[in-house]
Amino acid sequence: MAARVVGTLGAMLASLVLVVPDAGTSVVLGKQRLLTVLVSYGPRPFTRSDVTTAVNEAAAFISRSSFGRLTLQPTTTPWLEGGATEPSCGDSSDRMFAPLRAVAAAVGYQTRNYDRVIYVVAGPDCGFHGIEFGNEVLIVRQPDARLIVHELGHTFGLPHAGASNVCGTWCVTQEQGDLYSPMGTGFADFSAYEKEQLGWIPRQPRVTKPGKYLVYPVSPSAVTRQALVIEAPEGEYWLEQRPGLASPGLIVRLVNPDTASRAFIAPTTLLLAPIRTGHPVITPGQTFRVRGEFSVKVARAAKTPIRLSVSLSATLR
Ligand SMILES: [Zn+2]
Structure with missing residues (x-):
């Protein structure tokens, strides 16, 4: 049993990511693979390049603020068609994220291979700008760097x-x-x-x-x-x-x-x-x-x- 625990820790350290959500403490260091998935249910009110600019600005902010101890490695998909089933904003996190994960997977982005995933969704009216569960974030407006950093901060375990x-x-x-x-x-x-x-x-x-x-x-x-x-x-x-x-x-x-x-x-x-x-x-x-x-x-x-x-x-x- 002890060896298994050590093995898990070793694997976490090897991927240079350590997240310890314990009594409000969360240490987040190393390289974080960040996938940003753009999903449209009709409109495309901003461009992919608007989003990559904001993500890069967020990455620079986090790198500077952490003195280089945390670096984001961003990947951003093109706009993907969401199809008929919109994510259900008021539903459980799984019902909300499952259709979005499926949209990404259909074109070869396996979300489980990333440390953080941001879904930028155009179409549904959710009544909020962004929401986070675990390592996944749903943003339903054009994201600026501040909103990205804020939502990533929640995934790091930070409250308001x-x-x-x-x-x-x-x-x-x-x-x-x-x-x-x-x-x-x-x-x-x-x-x-x-x-x-x-x-x-x-x-x-x-x-x-x-x-x-x-x-x-x-x-x-x-x-x-x-x-x-x-x-x-x-x-x-x-x-x-x-x-x-x-x-x-x-x-x-x-x-x-x-x-x-x-x-x-x-x-x-x-x-x-x-x-x-x-x-x-x-x-x-x-x-x-x-x-x-x-x-x-x-x-x-x-x-x-x-x-x-x-x-x-x-x-x-
Ligand atoms: Zn917040």
């Missing part, structure tokens, strides 16, 4: 990335409101928390005592210090630099890892107003405080890495 203006006893959360993560409304970069979950960066430093800390901008040469994590009773505060090339600034997400296992409950909440309403970014010289718990003072010098002074209340030491 939320955001909140108000956090008191409870956070009032916009379930998909994160301004930066593709699992929210953004398309800047996956969050450090998401990257740690996916195995793209190592475990980030947790604050264990007050003192000075550094947070680096997103860079392959500083993957061990992309974020600083402060563990508090209500969750983990993840501080990282705002993605992009703008002047240095910090953003904060409150993370409740325990809620990470269910696909549509956001375990991360970007704080939209960590200091002042309408300002999600903490800038040099400002201090972010959680009353009774900790404060983080951002050094005045607008340089990278950002230098932080962390004070902890007695309860967090």
Whole structure:
């Protein structure tokens, strides 16, 4: 029995793909063969080349965000005729995907030979843009790179990335409101928390005592210090630099890892107003405080890495 388990693991490692959906943790590394199947039930409202452009842009985003630890190897079919039986959107995932798998197989694309499959379908009115089950995604509109990355993110096991203006006893959360993560409304970069979950960066430093800390901008040469994590009773505060090339600034997400296992409950909440309403970014010289718990003072010098002074209340030491 043990040998069999080792054999399976060995085979998974050999294909350079590892997916471990366990308590919300999913490590996704290596090369992922991505098949995109275009299926029409009459109309062809966009071209195959529109789709390959979006897929390539999505692949570049993921390669950059993962520091090359995850690379997509895309194959895109021509438009295929779906025939008489449209996929049943509201039905079980199997009833939905089975006719689409059959359409691909009929022209020689065996979907089981790919790590991820995206069906881009024109014709049916499903009442959603995209939906994902396991390693398969159904998209029923013209896909752009953000939608592809978002749906692939779900196949990696990532839930939505939320955001909140108000956090008191409870956070009032916009379930998909994160301004930066593709699992929210953004398309800047996956969050450090998401990257740690996916195995793209190592475990980030947790604050264990007050003192000075550094947070680096997103860079392959500083993957061990992309974020600083402060563990508090209500969750983990993840501080990282705002993605992009703008002047240095910090953003904060409150993370409740325990809620990470269910696909549509956001375990991360970007704080939209960590200091002042309408300002999600903490800038040099400002201090972010959680009353009774900790404060983080951002050094005045607008340089990278950002230098932080962390004070902890007695309860967090
Ligand atoms: Zn989603």
